[in-house]
Amino acid sequence: MFGDYSLGDLGAIFAMQGFAGLILFSVYVLMALGLAIIFGQMGVINMAHGEFMILGAYVTWMTSNAVQQFAPWLFPGYFFIAMTLAFIASGALGMLVEWAMIRHLYKRPLDTLLATWGLSLILQQAYRSVFGAREVGVELPEWMMGSWQATDSIQIPINGMFVMALTILITIAVAYVLFWSSWGKQVRAVVQNRVMAGAVGINTEKVDRYTFGLGCGIAGVAGSAFTMIGSTGPTAGQLYIVDTFLVVVFGGAASLFGTIASAFSISQTQSTLEFFLSGSMAKVITLLTIVAILMVRPQGLFALKVRK
Amino acid sequence: MSDEANKGLNSPLRRKLLMGMAALPAITMLPRTSFAQAPATSVVNTTGLAVTDTEVTVGILHSVTGTMAISETGSVEAEKLAIEQINASGGVLGRKIKFIQEDGASDWPTFAEKAKKLLVNDKCAAVMGCWTSASRKAVLPVFEQYNGMLYYPTFYEGLEQSKNVIYTGQEATQQIIAGLDWVNKTKGAKTFYLLGSDYIWPRTSNKIARKHIEGHLQGAKVVGEEYFPLGHTQFNSVINKIKLTKPDVIYAIIVGGSNVAFYKQLKAAGIDLSKQTLLTISVTEDEIDGIGGENIAGAFACMKYFQSLDNPNNKAFVSAFKKMWGEKTVIGDVTQAAYLGPWLWKLTVEKAGSFDIDKVAAASPGVEFKGAPEGYVRIHENHHLWSKTRVGKAKADGQYELVYETADLVEPDPFPKGYQ
Numbered sequence: 187m188f189g190d191y192s193l194g195d196l197g198a199i200f201a202m203q204g205f206a207g208l209i210l211f212s213v214y215v216l217m218a219l220g221l222a223i224i225f226g227q228m229g230v231i232n233m234a235h236g237e238f239m240i241l242g243a244y245v246t247w248m249t250s251n252a253v254q255q256f257a258p259w260l261f262p263g264y265f266f267i268a269m270t271l272a273f274i275a276s277g278a279l280g281m282l283v284e285w286a287m288i289r290h291l292y293k294r295p296l297d298t299l300l301a302t303w304g305l306s307l308i309l310q311q312a313y314r315s316v317f318g319a320r321e322v323g324v325e326l327p328e329w330m331m332g333s334w335q336a337t338d339s340i341q342i343p344i345n346g347m348f349v350m351a352l353t354i355l356i357t358i359a360v361a362y363v364l365f366w367s368s369w370g371k372q373v374r375a376v377v378q379n380r381v382m383a384g385a386v387g388i389n390t391e392k393v394d395r396y397t398f399g400l401g402c403g404i405a406g407v408a409g410s411a412f413t414m415i416g417s418t419g420p421t422a423g424q425l426y427i428v429d430t431f432l433v434v435v436f437g438g439a440a441s442l443f444g445t446i447a448s449a450f451s452i453s454q455t456q457s458t459l460e461f462f463l464s465g466s467m468a469k470v471i472t473l474l475t476i477v478a479i480l481m482v483r484p485q486g487l488f489a490l491k492v493r494k
Numbered sequence: 495m496s497d498e499a500n501k502g503l504n505s506p507l508r509r510k511l512l513m514g515m516a517a518l519p520a521i522t523m524l525p526r527t528s529f530a531q532a533p534a535t536s537v538v539n540t541t542g543l544a545v546t547d548t549e550v551t552v553g554i555l556h557s558v559t560g561t562m563a564i565s566e567t568g569s570v571e572a573e574k575l576a577i578e579q580i581n582a583s584g585g586v587l588g589r590k591i592k593f594i595q596e597d598g599a600s601d602w603p604t605f606a607e608k609a610k611k612l613l614v615n616d617k618c619a620a621v622m623g624c625w626t627s628a629s630r631k632a633v634l635p636v637f638e639q640y641n642g643m644l645y646y647p648t649f650y651e652g653l654e655q656s657k658n659v660i661y662t663g664q665e666a667t668q669q670i671i672a673g674l675d676w677v678n679k680t681k682g683a684k685t686f687y688l689l690g691s692d693y694i695w696p697r698t699s700n701k702i703a704r705k706h707i708e709g710h711l712q713g714a715k716v717v718g719e720e721y722f723p724l725g726h727t728q729f730n731s732v733i734n735k736i737k738l739t740k741p742d743v744i745y746a747i748i749v750g751g752s753n754v755a756f757y758k759q760l761k762a763a764g765i766d767l768s769k770q771t772l773l774t775i776s777v778t779e780d781e782i783d784g785i786g787g788e789n790i791a792g793a794f795a796c797m798k799y800f801q802s803l804d805n806p807n808n809k810a811f812v813s814a815f816k817k818m819w820g821e822k823t824v825i826g827d828v829t830q831a832a833y834l835g836p837w838l839w840k841l842t843v844e845k846a847g848s849f850d851i852d853k854v855a856a857a858s859p860g861v862e863f864k865g866a867p868e869g870y871v872r873i874h875e876n877h878h879l880w881s882k883t884r885v886g887k888a889k890a891d892g893q894y895e896l897v898y899e900t901a902d903l904v905e906p907d908p909f910p911k912g913y914q
Contacts, residue, residue: 191738199738202763206730213728311559319563321754321784331788333764341764346730415762416727417754417784421561425725425751460731465722466692468731 198339207457209346212353213415214449216408217426218433219353219360222445224401225434227364227377228394229295230288233302235430236423237309238402241279242272242409243418244317247324254325262327265410269352272410273403280402284395292394306423313420321419330414345414352411356404361442363400373397436476438486448486452476532588538848541641544617545849550589552577552836553596553612555623555633560600561750566625568780569647569832570595571819573622576836579814586840587849594618602632609633613640619849620645622835625828627651627694634659641851645835648828649775649797651698652908657855660838661878663831664798665908666699669775671706672883673796676898677743678711681771685717687741689732689748689756692721696747699775702913703745709912717741722748727755733763744772753781757789767792773885778826779892787892797827799868800886800894811867824892830867837863838873870903878906 191199221235232238249268253260260267283305291298330348333341364370375383376393384390409423416422437448455475459468480486535547544551554573556566577591585591594616596608605624612618613636620643624630627650637644637658644659652665677683686707690696700719707714717739720732729752736744748756753776760767772793779801782790801812801824811833815825838861843849846857859875872880880903886894 195738199734202737203731203734206734209730210728314559314563319558319567320780321564321751323782323784323786325786325788331761333762335764343730343759343762343764345758345762412727415755415758417751419564419751419784421564422751424561425727457728457731461735464720465726465732466720469723469726 195339198337201336201340202342203457203461205342205346207454209343209350210453210457211450212346212350213412214429214433214453215357215446216349216353216411217405217430218437218445218449219356219442220401220403220405220408221430222401222434222437222442223360223364223404224398226441226445227373227397228292230292230398231295231299231302232401233299233427234283234306234309235405236425236427237306237313238276238280238405238423239409239412239426240313240418240420240423241276241309242269242406243324243413243422244313244322245272245275245406246410246413247317247322247418250325262329265327265330269407269410272406274406276406276409277399277403280405281395281399283402284398288398289391289394310420310423317420319420321417321422324413324418326414348414349411352407356407357442357446360400360404364442369393369396432473432476436480436486444486533847538587539619539850540848541850541852542617543619543849543851545589545619548589549592550586550619550849551592551594551616552839553616553618553621553623554593555596555598555605555608555612555621556625557598557600557629558595559597562598562600562625562629564750564784565780565828566598568823568826568829569622569625571823572647572815572825572829572833573836575815575818576833578818580836580840586843587847591836598624598629602628605629606632606636609636609642609644610640613637613642618642619843619851620836620839620854622647622832622839624648630654630659643839643851643854645839647832647835649831651695652910653698653914655876655878655908657877658851659877660835660858660873661906661908662834662838663828663879664881664883665878665906666695666702667907667910667913668798668878668881668883668904669796670699670702672900672904673773673775673794673885674703674706674711676796676885677771677773677794678714680898681742683742683771684711684714685739685741686714686743686745687717687736687739688719689744689746690721691724691726691747691749691752693724696721696749696776699747700745702910705913722752724750724752726752729756729759730763733760733765736765737763742771744770746772746774747776748774749776753777754785757785757793761789767888777888778828779824779894780826780829782888782892783824787888787890790888791890793888794897795886795888795894797884797886797894798881799827799830800884800896801825802886802893802895803868803884804896805867805869807865807869808867834863834866834871834879837865842873872903874906876906876908878908880905 224230224232246268253264287301333343336342372388372393376390380390433449437444456472459471535545539545556570557563577593581590598605612621622645624646625648630646646659647662649663649669688700690700704716707716774795777795842854842858842861846853858873861873863871874880883900883904885898887897889895
């Protein structure tokens with residue numbers, strides 16, 4: 187396959203391919219993070235995760251339109267406003283859903299699966315009714331499009347680097363919140379022993395609500411960022427849900443670092459195989475490998491935390 | 495409709511109206527209707543279809559919910575427009591078209607079930623519907639068993655022909671061969687990289703493309719061919735492979751949400767479509783709406799219709815469409831093909847002088863529609879359409895600019911010899 191190419195060409199391709207792998211890694215981490223928080227900390231399987239992402243995408247689209255119409259001078263930086271709004275919108279919807287639905291189902295973890303699946307269908311149809319069945323195109327400011335010319339033959343996508351930077355920031359922020367802030371301590375206390383946590387004065391209901399809200403909010407930011415690389419339509423959330431679950435389940439539900447490690451291994455396998463084989467074959471082999479590993483190491487799988 | 499279009503419609507209509515005079519007694523029985531010269535129902539409907547003295551019922555069967563709603567919405571809109579226009583111009587054999595719409599919900603068994611409902615319960619004289627090949631394959635046995643008539647709008651992979659279906663879109667060879675010839679001739683393209691989503695239409699189409707490239711284009715070859723699962727959103731690896739192989743042409747048949755991801759990432763990876771030739775058969779104006787014109791500007795698409803076509807039929811069609819569905823709506827190839835369905839059915843019924851399915855099916859070959867937005871079309875013996883193939887260049891405003899069209903109508907060939 188490489189016989190006809192010069193060393194320089196090959197070097198450039200491998201450098202770009204390395205970046206492709208890293209970008210895929212960032213995308214996986216970003217889309218799985220929100221789910222991992224909700225699943226890992228609360229044991230709730232949120233099937234509507236993709237729809238929370240798409241809410242973020244639609245918020246970005248609306249922000250883009252509003253800014254273009256009312257404050258065109260703001261357009262180059264609108265994406266940061268959009269991501270903030272996406273976080274707030276998805277987070278608020280998440281808290282509402284937790285209050286209205288999820289909290290009644292904590293004792294029946296498998297029912298949450300069904301309930302959130304229903305929620306995802308309801309949200310899809312709601313998007314379709316409100317925004318129309320067709321996909322919408324989100325316009326990006328000029329500086330976020332195109333690629334960065336590292337050398338003559340190496341081009342790195344700017345939106346990929348943007349997603350990478352965003353992922354690193356959010357991961358650090360989430361790690362900080364969970365492991366070093368006092369609210370994070372409360373969250374972990376509730377996860378370990380709900381009754382005791384309540385007894386020492388932690389408002390466990392509030393902790394649940396904010397945890398769910400945080401997870402959904404991060405999904406919203408992810409959805410907002412993915413308008414740069416993917417489509418925005420009523421059912422676009424479904425494109426991400428399978429990969430998201432794969433990353434979270436493979437990583438072992440309880441740990442944030444498990445999620446990151448799993449995103450890294452899946453993305454590297456996938457992008458390397460895609461390069462040497464074809465797209466569909468790469469997917470098949472990646473999935474088979476994951477299945478095989480999960481058979482040998484089931485602790486990577488669903489350490490389903492059931493609240494008793 | 496333009497004058498030219500009306501001329502095309504009037505002649506068979508007038509003939510049928512004269513024939514209808516023979517059924518004069520029926521006229522006196524028609525209450526409060528403007529379609530007074532209609533032939534008697536007992537004459538035009540001998541098989542118990544839903545035809546009354548004033549009305550005829552047809553079905554519309556598309557997905558308005560679920561994943562496919564993105565694509566099928568345009569077809570529903572076009573069919574409703576055509577029905578409204580036909581009613582405004584006098585209906586079919588003097589009868590107003592009433593439509594019953596059912597939702598296939600992007601689910602193939604649901605399509606089959608709804609098709610059965612439209613044929614058995616509602617006795618629809620014709621059904622405009624389906625979009626994906628999977629949904630068409632699901633309803634085909636129903637239409638054949640209960641003897642219905644389906645007008646199917648999407649360009650598709652071919653390898654099918656049925657008495658009960660009229661295919662108003664292109665079969666694969668009509669969409670592929672002329673485009674490849676054009677890119678080979680005008681761009682001197684010798685190396686092709688074939689891409690597609692992983693299901694029957696892209697695979698069959700690429701198979702035809704490969705046969706044509708290797709067998710008919712001098713010195714041309716395929717340097718890569720690959721497929722991605724539906725819904726795939728990460729294309730950076732394949733884009734690197736394209737950069738490595740430097741093909742003259744990227745030939746892309748990617749659909750759905752993947753489409754948007756592919757073009758956005760192609761642009762982000764620094765592939766400039768004004769320098770790198772890309773030819774697609776899966777991106778219409780509808781898809782560009784989601785992709786964003788700035789991400790796909792410079793790409794070439796091979797279709798039979800573009801919204802920007804400059805002819806009086808199309809101008810009238812586009813303005814009527816926008817008037818009905820809003821200034822911002824765009825019209826893609828399939829939407830136009832869906833618009834042909836009701837008109838072709840009307841013309842066929844009037845040629846046959848009957849709503850009976852067997853007579854309509856038999857009368858179909860040779861039916862001409864001069865008022866089509868894409869220009870003159872005619873139904874072939876194999877129930878597909880003779881139509882022109884066109885190549886358009888995508889512009890940043892989301893429209894295509896016509897750069898090439900075949901001189902003559904291209905014959906539909908659903909079972910191409912030497913290409914299977």
